[in-house]
Amino acid sequence: MDRRTIPVPFNLNSLDAVMPPADAARLTRLLVDTFGMEAKVPILKLREIANSDLRSLADYIYDKIFYGYTVKQWELKPEELDASVTGRVPVYISRDDRYFQDTYQSMPRGGYSELFRRQLAHANIEILLNTDYRSILNDVKFKRLIFTGPINTFFDNIHGPLPYRSLRFEFTTLDIERHQEVGTVNYPNDHDYTRITEQKYLSGQALGCTTLVKEFPQRHVEGETEPYYPIPRPENRERYNLYAKEAEKLNGSVLFAGRLADYKYYNMDQAVARALKVFEDETTSAAAMR
Numbered sequence: 001m002d003r004r005t006i007p008v009p010f011n012l013n014s015l016d017a018v019m020p021p022a023d024a025a026r027l028t029r030l031l032v033d034t035f036g037m038e039a040k041v042p043i044l045k046l047r048e049i050a051n052s053d054l055r056s057l058a059d060y061i062y063d064k065i066f067y068g069y070t071v072k073q074w075e076l077k078p079e080e081l082d083a084s085v086t087g088r089v090p091v092y093i094s095r096d097d098r099y100f101q102d103t104y105q106s107m108p109r110g111g112y113s114e115l116f117r118r119q120l121a122h123a124n125i126e127i128l129l130n131t132d133y134r135s136i137l138n139d140v141k142f143k144r145l146i147f148t149g150p151i152n153t154f155f156d157n158i159h160g161p162l163p164y165r166s167l168r169f170e171f172t173t174l175d176i177e178r179h180q181e182v183g184t185v186n187y188p189n190d191h192d193y194t195r196i197t198e199q200k201y202l203s204g205q206a207l208g209c210t211t212l213v214k215e216f217p218q219r220h221v222e223g224e225t226e227p228y229y230p231i232p233r234p235e236n237r238e239r240y241n242l243y244a245k246e247a248e249k250l251n252g253s254v255l256f257a258g259r260l261a262d263y264k265y266y267n268m269d270q271a272v273a274r275a276l277k278v279f280e281d282e283t284t285s286a287a288a289m290r
Helices: 012-018 021-035 052-074 083-087 111-120 234-248 268-289
Strands: 145-147 164-174 184-186 195-198 210-219 254-256
Touching: 012 021, 021 052, 052 083, 052 210
Parallel strands: 145 254
Antiparallel strands: 164 210, 184 195, 195 210
């Protein structure tokens, strides 16, 4: 924020870092009295508050943190997206600087690459890269197909394409132990990239060098870029619903799950929970039919 590094989500420590002490103390009291300690307040809700001081603070946070980042990430203003997007990073009335406050937070032992490597090493799993699933449908016998790609692609865009956002990653390795103070630093206003992630903070590796990953948001072009994010807007949800009705016609022979197939902006934990729920529902259904 104005070339200063502050905790995000914006919290009471962030407030202390950007405001004079007397103003920070007064605004802290207002926030706690209005919402209560440990409350998480979406920025768009905070901008609607009646108190003029809190509304001015909300406008300040909106301009410095949310507006530029959102325009870079989505090519849309925050209010042009579903409120759930900005609601994912609420103003946090707390002194807790963590991005997530979940009781249990962890990484797979060995990292995600090793996790998937071990899963895919099973004798019954065959991997085909750079292969359109439609080209092998006649060669594969299945009772159910799990599809995690864009649902509109599965149905050959019969109701028109669904828009997605993509990313370009730039990797840099430095011969130093650490480059950043934390794992991920956002750049809401300066530069074309939105954030830099330093992987060592996530994996806990001890190396004499460090790798940084810069993320550059870009438009998704089918067949040219990788779709990463569904774009949460009412008109896109309406089009997705048309595809969901097409999926119902398949009577459960194809299961759709994931960010692209469900056209939902899942976090990692939500994506895993969705997969487990699909499995649980299918297991329950199969048991009921016996």
